Amino acid sequence: MKIRISGPAGRLPEYATAGAAGLDLRANLAAPVSIEPGRRMLVPTGLCIELPAGFEAQVRARSGLAIRHGIGIVNGIGTIDSDYRGEIGVLLINWGEQPFVINDGDRIAQLVICRYEKIEWEAVEELTETDRGAGGFGHTGRE
Numbered sequence: 735m736k737i738r739i740s741g742p743a744g745r746l747p748e749y750a751t752a753g754a755a756g757l758d759l760r761a762n763l764a765a766p767v768s769i770e771p772g773r774r775m776l777v778p779t780g781l782c783i784e785l786p787a788g789f790e791a792q793v794r795a796r797s798g799l800a801i802r803h804g805i806g807i808v809n810g811i812g813t814i815d816s817d818y819r820g821e822i823g824v825l826l827i828n829w830g831e832q833p834f835v836i837n838d839g840d841r842i843a844q845l846v847i848c849r850y851e852k853i854e855w856e857a858v859e860e861l862t863e864t865d866r867g868a869g870g871f872g873h874t875g876r877e
Contacts, residue, residue: 735847740821741780747845756794756844759824763838769828774808776823777842785816785847792846793824799842804830807843 737746740762747757762780769775785791793812799805808825824843828834836842 735786736784738782739780740782741778744780745839747781756846758796758841759793759822759843759845761824761836761838761840761842763836766835766837768833768835769805769826770833771804771828771831774825774827776825777836779822779824779842781822782819783814783822784819785814787816788849788851789816790814790848790850791822792848793822794844794846796841796843803832803834804828805834805842 739746744762745760747759749757759779759781762778767775767777783791791814793807793814795805795807806827806829808827812825814822822845826836826842
């Protein structure tokens with residue numbers, strides 16, 4: 735996959751382990767920044783990618799930052815479409831109680847590459863019946 739790296743100290747995303755699904759994204763900063771509790775910030779990575787058609791990249795939170803500091807991704811999962819060529823930014827939020835300092839090179843998120851299918855809608859009057867039917871949240875009870 736093609737990647738363009740820019741900024742103060744851009745780095746290639748890397749898998750932390752052989753079984754990792756996500757590549758670590760690192761902050762690309764000229765100076766440290768701080769996210770105050772309850773605030774959000776777009777953190778640059780210095781990375782621009784060229785995804786093949788039929789693929790997306792998902793920017794996901796790091797569980798360690800979430801449990802230790804209350805740091806998450808504002809929109810849950812950020813989607814990067816295959817036709818986007820701008821810099822990947824990570825929209826972090828501090829749900830914790832203390833300011834959180836981010837330094838250049840800190841691991842701030844994960845990037846997961848996924849294949850997807852495009853669909854065409856077919857408007858119908860009825861849908862195929864299933865055993866579940868319209869059973870929604872908690873329909874199977876507590877076990």
